[in-house]
Amino acid sequence: MSDVERIPPRSGTAFKVPAGATLTVIDPEGCQVADLLAFSSEDVNEVISSGRTLDYAETIALTTGHVLYSNRSRPMLTIIDDTVGCHDFLLTPCSVDTFLHFYPDKPVHRGCFGNLAEALEPYGVAPDRIPVAFNCFMNVPVDAQTGKLSVLPPVSKPGDRISFQAEMDLVIGLTACSAYASNGGSFRPIDYQIEFLGSDDIPIGAPSNA
Numbered sequence: 001m002s003d004v005e006r007i008p009p010r011s012g013t014a015f016k017v018p019a020g021a022t023l024t025v026i027d028p029e030g031c032q033v034a035d036l037l038a039f040s041s042e043d044v045n046e047v048i049s050s051g052r053t054l055d056y057a058e059t060i061a062l063t064t065g066h067v068l069y070s071n072r073s074r075p076m077l078t079i080i081d082d083t084v085g086c087h088d089f090l091l092t093p094c095s096v097d098t099f100l101h102f103y104p105d106k107p108v109h110r111g112c113f114g115n116l117a118e119a120l121e122p123y124g125v126a127p128d129r130i131p132v133a134f135n136c137f138m139n140v141p142v143d144a145q146t147g148k149l150s151v152l153p154p155v156s157k158p159g160d161r162i163s164f165q166a167e168m169d170l171v172i173g174l175t176a177c178s179a180y181a182s183n184g185g186s187f188r189p190i191d192y193q194i195e196f197l198g199s200d201d202i203p204i205g206a207p208s209n210a
Contacts, residue, residue, distance in 0.1 A: 002194045007034075009187035012115030012175035014123060016041060017166045017194055022080065025136045025174065026191040030158040033177035034190040035093050035112040035133035037120070038068070038076045041169035044125050046070045048077075050089045050132040060142070062087055068134060068164070076170060081163040084156045088138035090149065093130065094179040103180055112175040123171045130173075136162050138182055153184030 004026070007013055012035075017023050025034050040046035052069040054060055062068070063085045068077040095113035099106065117127040137156040140149055176190040177183055 001196065004191050004193045007174060007176045007190045007192070009176050009189055010109065010115075010178040012112060012119045012173065014116075014119035014171060014173045015194075017170045017172050018196070019166050019168050019170075020197045021166050022163055022195040023077075023166065023172065024081075024161050024163040024193045024195070026159065026161045026193070027084075027137050027154070027156040027188075028158060028191045029188040030156055030160065031154045031184045031186075032156070032188040032190060033138040033154055033179075033182045034136040034192075035116065035173075035175040035177055036136055037116060037130065037133050037173035038070075039120075039123070039125060039129075039171040039173075040070065040076075041171055044123060044129065044171060046072050046074070047129065047131050048134065050134075054089060060090065061085075062089060062134075067167075071131075075167040077164040078167060079162060080165050081161070083160045084137055084154075084162065086137065086139050086155050087162070088135040088140040089132065090140055090142075091132070091135060091138070091151075093133050093175070094177065094182070098179060106180065109178045111178045115175050115178070116173045120171070120173050125171070125173075133173075135177070135182075138177070151179075151181040154182075 038048040093113040094111035
């Protein structure tokens with residue numbers, strides 16, 4: 001098992017996770033979103049897919065037991081533990097354009113998109129290859145009558161977590177989200193930990209903080 005790593009507020013990182021390992025994303029202080037991306041280590045053109053996942057799950061309420069699929073319909077991550085049960089797989093990572101659109105009176109930030117683009121560049125992932133992220137702890141209710149989306153503060157409490165089992169060798173991108181509405185107007189860190197198959201297993205690649 002690796003040490004718990006911390007992603008500072010409004011930043012991101014990328015690292016490799018081997019098949020069979022467990023990745024746990026932790027909200028240490030509560031009310032903080034983490035954007036998660038996954039790419040196949042063998043071919044980064046194979047990437048986590050919101051469309052495939054929601055199609056096969058037949059729900060947008062993804063939690064323990066659900067599988068996150070790639071654009072090639074292969075399992076990438078299985079949710080094996082979830083203390084929150086409220087996440088989003090509809091909205092794209094926040095970006096400069098997000099801030100210009102939704103927060104014209106606030107300082108512009110490069111957002112999760114910019115953080116992910118920088119962190120994933122060493123792994124051969126170009127910005128145009130960044131898809132919709134699985135937004136851990138993000139609270140996006142959908143109105144049953146109108147279909148309108150709302151972005152409300154996360155319901156996650158300090159220490160809440162979600163754990164995934166890697167179904168293939170993966171490159172993971174992970175952030176502490178930068179958008180005001182997503183995080184209740186303030187910004188906190190995100191922790192993560194990787195549990196390997198056995199004590200003799202060696203991590204594939206070192207974390208690269210951005």
